[in-house]
Amino acid sequence: MTIDPKRFRAAMGQFASGVTVVTGRGVDGRPVGATISAFSSLSLDPPLVLFCLDRGATCLPAFTQGPAFIVNVLASDQADISNTFAGPAEDRFATVAHGSGANGCPRLNGCLATVECAREAVHDGGDHVIILGRVTALDVHDDRDPLVYFRGAYALLG
Numbered sequence: 230m231t232i233d234p235k236r237f238r239a240a241m242g243q244f245a246s247g248v249t250v251v252t253g254r255g256v257d258g259r260p261v262g263a264t265i266s267a268f269s270s271l272s273l274d275p276p277l278v279l280f281c282l283d284r285g286a287t288c289l290p291a292f293t294q295g296p297a298f299i300v301n302v303l304a305s306d307q308a309d310i311s312n313t314f315a316g317p318a319e320d321r322f323a324t325v326a327h328g329s330g331a332n333g334c335p336r337l338n339g340c341l342a343t344v345e346c347a348r349e350a351v352h353d354g355g356d357h358v359i360i361l362g363r364v365t366a367l368d369v370h371d372d373r374d375p376l377v378y379f380r381g382a383y384a385l386l387g
């Protein structure tokens with residue numbers, strides 16, 4: 230059965246998700262990051278998470294070969310950061326306040342949660358790859374609402 234890509238996207242868009250920026254370091258040590266909604270918790274024991282990355286992403290080698298990454302869970306007032314890390318900006322970090330996590334990857338300020346990971350595995354996922362991370366450190370701020378992505382647009386809770 231052939232699945233029409235438009236309908237596939239429309240069906241997947243009915244699944245509301247949060248928005249993250251996954252950050253890491255390139256082989257040259259430069260910070261890299263991309264907006265990712267295909268993020269999921271995977272396992273509690275051991276603590277594993279996963280995200281799915283387009284094989285065409287320029288940051289692909291940083292995440293398939295680099296030792297670590299950070300999943301920065303965006304808050305409702307961070308849509309501009311989501312757009313920055315999904316857009317063509319040359320230096321995405323120039324306009325976004327950030328520091329460094331314990332694993333050496335960029336850690337964005339003002340996020341709902343910071344999930345530091347060591348790369349555990351990389352699996353095939355068609356035109357994407359599935360990157361598994363073992364959680365090495367966590368930070369949680371539950372005083373704000375999440376940025377939500379639904380039907381191809383940002384949404385707010387409630």
Ligand SMILES: Cc1cc2nc3c(=O)[nH]c(=O)nc-3n(C[C@H](O)[C@H](O)[C@H](O)COP(=O)(O)O)c2cc1C
Binds near residue numbers: 265283285312378
């Ligand atoms: C809300 C939102 C969610 C996204 N989710 C994903 C995703 O889960 N996986 C992915 O590969 N790209 C996703 N993208 C697209 C990437 O952020 C974008 O293609 C980015 O530029 C890829 O990084 P690159 O510049 O290194 O190629 C998303 C974009 C937006 C705006």
